[in-house]
Amino acid sequence: MQATDRVIYPCCRSAILSGLPQHQNGMYGLHQGVHHFNSFDGVQTLPLILHKNNIRTGAFLLFFLKDYWKKHVGPDYVYPFDFEETEDQHPILQVGRNITFMRLLARQFLQNNSDVRPFFLYIGFHDPHRCGSVTPQYGEFCEKFGNGEPGMGTIPDWKPVIYDPSKVVVPYFVQDTPAAREDIAAQYTTISRLDQGVGVILEELKMAGHLNDTLVIFTSDNGIPFPNGRTNLFDPGMAEPMLISSPFHPSSWEKETNAMTSLLDIVPTVLDWYGLHYPTYTLEGTTVKLTGQSLLPLLSDRFLCFTNIQDILNRTVNKQQLPWYKTLQQYYYRQQWELYDLAQDPKEVTNLAYDEKYAAIFASLKQRLLSWQNLTSDPWICAPEAVLEYQGLYKEHPQCLPLYNNLDLHLADLASKDQWEPEVKDQWKNI
Secondary structure (H helix, E strand, O other): OEEOOOEEOOOOHHHHHHOOOHHHHOOOOOOOOOOOOOOOOOOOOHHHHHHHOOOEEEEEOOOEEOOEEOOOOOOOOOOOOOEEOOOOOOOHHHHHOOHHHHHHHHHHHHOOOOOOOOEEEEEOOOOOOOOOOOOHHHOOOOOOOOEOOOOOOEOOOOOOOOOOOOOOOOOOOOOOOHHHHHHHHHHHHHHHHHHHHHHHHHHHHHHOOOOOOOOEEEEOOOOOOOOOOOOOOOHHHHOOOEEEEOOOOHHHOOOEEOOOEEHHHHHHHHHHHHOOOOOOOEEOOEEOOOOOOOOHHHHOOOOOOOHHHHHHHHHHHOOOOOOOOOOHHHHHOOOOOOOOOOOOOOOOOOOOOOOHHHHHHHHHHHHHHHHHHHHOOOOOOOOOOEEEEOOHHHOOOOEEEEOOOOOOOOHHHHOOHHHOOHHHHHHHHOO
16 A cells, blocks of 8 residues: 655654654654764663564664764664664665665574564665765765676666666756756666665565565655755655555555555554554653554555755856746745645645635644644744743743744744643643
8 A cells, every 4th residue: 555645754763663753752863973862761662662572673774974874763772673783783885775785684584483473674775865975986876886887886686777867857846957867867776776675675575484474664754855855844855655565455455545644653553563552651751642543544445965955056156047946045935834735736836824715724733733742742842933941930830932033923822821731731840
């Protein structure tokens, strides 16, 4: 089954493995290198829950930043895996882009006949992530790595697919320039490696005799790394793959659904698959509740400065023609609230947030967002025009104190203590 709508994601691998947005699980930023953000010690993560229920867990995945090659969630005792083969043990390109090497790691885990427990295997491909500045010789997306050319090495299981930049289709949200076309073509080549990589992993699953008893989920943790994509809440930035294959729901194969899904749905989905319940516990005095939902019912018949960004900067500074659907200033400076009708306006050009005809819908969505922020103890609930104060004089009555930054378009909605839901008033008392 394929979810054809959008995967709404709180970006962060900790959200995938904990089922909690990063402001709730505590890992506000990157874990690796000098950043050193960690989830709260008491978070009950998916690998931890499965371990306690005698389910074998494995992971080979990666993330990188400059010279730091580390697993991207922590601390280790909150995210324990029985089998780990990450960039802590292997070069980043091998464990994330060499699909033959990754195939052998999967084989090692799946064909461990001495362990007959049910299993959960978490695999993180690096493709089609940008290559970064560490290994520029392999191209912007490491599309040359393992392609058989001199000095590039060979990946036996990969047959590179090369795309002509002049013939690629440039999506509306990317500027149509030679630099952007080269970027798109390079990424498409790495997507071919990813696609073939998924194929060899499924082959290993079949060889191990588990293809017909395993739930397979394929997704991504951020949108495409192009303007208006990754790090943006425009439609291209939230467009992520979400494919689920269940051997027990053959009627769902090759079908599509318009359901809105979230990466926070993965933990409840996996727990549902194993027939497990999410544990009852508290963080900072507040009972933790999952806001995601199991996706299994959908299977039933009932249901960095990227090259292309630099290209835009250069053309703007040099006052060159920019074949794009917006200007750099429009890209940078946006209204605080945005609401788009994707059916009538798929390019998200006309902001309806301040249109009186949509006032009721806008108010309803704002209230749903506020309720979710309350439920998940979002410390940035007052941003960007105010800061939440919940300690000292404000311990009994948390308030949004204004920053006087002229961004008070919705301050009135939050500043009053009467806006806070009762359970949230109580939870801030315990901080």
